[in-house]
Amino acid sequence: MNTATRTNPLTFLHDQLEDLKAKGTYFHLRVLQDEQAAVCTFDGKKVINLASNNYLGLTTHPKLREAALEATRKYGVGSGAVRTIAGTMSLHMQLEEKIARFKNVEACVVFQSGFTANSGTVSAILGKEDFIISDELNHASIIDGARLSRAKILVFRHKDLGHAEEQLASVRDQPGHKLLITDGVFSMDGDVGPLPGLCDLAEKYGAIMMVDDAHASGVLGRNGRGTIDHFNVHGRVDVQVGTLSKAIGALGGYVCGSRDLIEFLYHRGRPFLFSTSHPPSVAATCLAAFDVLEKEPERIDRLWENTRFFKKELGNLGFNIGGKNTPASETPITPLIVGEGRLAMEFSRELFKEGVMATGIAFPTVPEGKARIRAIMTATHTREDLDQALEVLKRVGKRLGIIS
Numbered sequence: 001m002n003t004a005t006r007t008n009p010l011t012f013l014h015d016q017l018e019d020l021k022a023k024g025t026y027f028h029l030r031v032l033q034d035e036q037a038a039v040c041t042f043d044g045k046k047v048i049n050l051a052s053n054n055y056l057g058l059t060t061h062p063k064l065r066e067a068a069l070e071a072t073r074k075y076g077v078g079s080g081a082v083r084t085i086a087g088t089m090s091l092h093m094q095l096e097e098k099i100a101r102f103k104n105v106e107a108c109v110v111f112q113s114g115f116t117a118n119s120g121t122v123s124a125i126l127g128k129e130d131f132i133i134s135d136e137l138n139h140a141s142i143i144d145g146a147r148l149s150r151a152k153i154l155v156f157r158h159k160d161l162g163h164a165e166e167q168l169a170s171v172r173d174q175p176g177h178k179l180l181i182t183d184g185v186f187s188m189d190g191d192v193g194p195l196p197g198l199c200d201l202a203e204k205y206g207a208i209m210m211v212d213d214a215h216a217s218g219v220l221g222r223n224g225r226g227t228i229d230h231f232n233v234h235g236r237v238d239v240q241v242g243t244l245s246k247a248i249g250a251l252g253g254y255v256c257g258s259r260d261l262i263e264f265l266y267h268r269g270r271p272f273l274f275s276t277s278h279p280p281s282v283a284a285t286c287l288a289a290f291d292v293l294e295k296e297p298e299r300i301d302r303l304w305e306n307t308r309f310f311k312k313e314l315g316n317l318g319f320n321i322g323g324k325n326t327p328a329s330e331t332p333i334t335p336l337i338v339g340e341g342r343l344a345m346e347f348s349r350e351l352f353k354e355g356v357m358a359t360g361i362a363f364p365t366v367p368e369g370k371a372r373i374r375a376i377m378t379a380t381h382t383r384e385d386l387d388q389a390l391e392v393l394k395r396v397g398k399r400l401g402i403i404s
């Protein structure tokens with residue numbers, strides 16, 4: 001066979017990349033060359049980092065580092081199998097028990113990531129006779145799980161309880177199960193889901209209530225217990241998802257709920273059944289992280305102090321930080337909305353040149369016309385870091401006509 005004449009069947013991908021370049025939303029990955037920290041080095045440049053989800057600075061916490069090293073020395077680098085075959089180590093069980101106690105629920109199962117926790121859970125507990133009533137801004141992993149389940153998906157307008165109720169009412173007489181699902185904290189806008197109202201609706205319509213607390217874990221609630229604790233709706237949320245990849249500083253996701261829910265996921269959660277479990281170092285790191293949440297609450301206090309300060313100053317500078325035709329951020333996630341994708345990307349590049357790392361986010365991650373850079377506070381930014389970042393944001397924002 002003459003391979004030289006074979007046409008490349010992937011040329012359409014090249015064409016699509018060219019499209020992105022024409023739109024100005026093509027990007028190169030920035031490469032971190034030292035630790036994930038408030039000030040660090042990307043692509044050879046030292047920058048103030050406003051882009052990570054390392055809310056509490058735990059990626060470099062000495063106790064977590066030591067826990068990972070000790071687990072590696074004792075148990076090696078990998079678990080060697082999926083959980084259901086031979087890959088359940090005692091560290092995995094200890095972590096699940098610890099999280100269940102922390103969340104004050106019967107049981108917990110840990111997945112490889114928050115993404116697989118959501119997609120694996122939604123697709124496992126629902127089938128094609130069922131209904132998923134989902135906020136329009138819910139995370140991609142919820143959307144993928146909903147699609148995989150083959151249940152009928154009914155989307156309600158962002159945080160709109162009236163619309164959520166309409167959707168629930170429209171399927172009230174159908175026999176299938178109903179799942180009402182929301183992000184606890186929305187990842188692109190930093191606003192908080194209306195949990196009490198949604199719990200009322202779930203109870204009224206007999207729906208399963210599920211909350212994805214990825215950005216609330218370690219951030220909201222007592223010692224970072226999340227939005228369920230923040231709103232005191234304990235016992236009213238059937239399925240609580242959290243991540244170990246953001247504030248917890250390592251990697252993973254978990255589902256908390258009843259013993260039956262967790263045992264069912266042990267048997268039917270596809271990422272749990274078909275993908276290898278965490279290395280012992282990761283499980284040990286997460287165990288140590290939950291100790292830190294309980295013993296060092298001052299980290300969360302600092303996170304919120306920085307958040308309040310930074311948001312106030314950004315507002316004073318005249319940035320649109322949400323609330324005008326967009327949800328208003330209530331958390332350390334602060335969008336600086338500029339509109340066009342091309343402008344958001346240029347804003348991000350110019351900030352980087354002047355020493356501030358803040359990622360540009362455009363369609364399809366956020367709606368057309370609502371492109372932004374997203375700034376995230378951490379507990380480890382110093383006041384000097386923030387003053388310096390604000391100075392750069394002001395200068396570049398004026399130069400690009402984003403603020404006057």
Ligand SMILES: *Cc1c(COP(=O)(O)O)cnc(C)c1O
Pocket residue numbers: 113114115116118139141183185186187212214215243244245246251252253
């Ligand atoms: C980040 C995120 C996830 C995924 O968590 P990972 O642990 O990074 O896979 C899920 N849901 C929401 C809302 C998120 O922001």
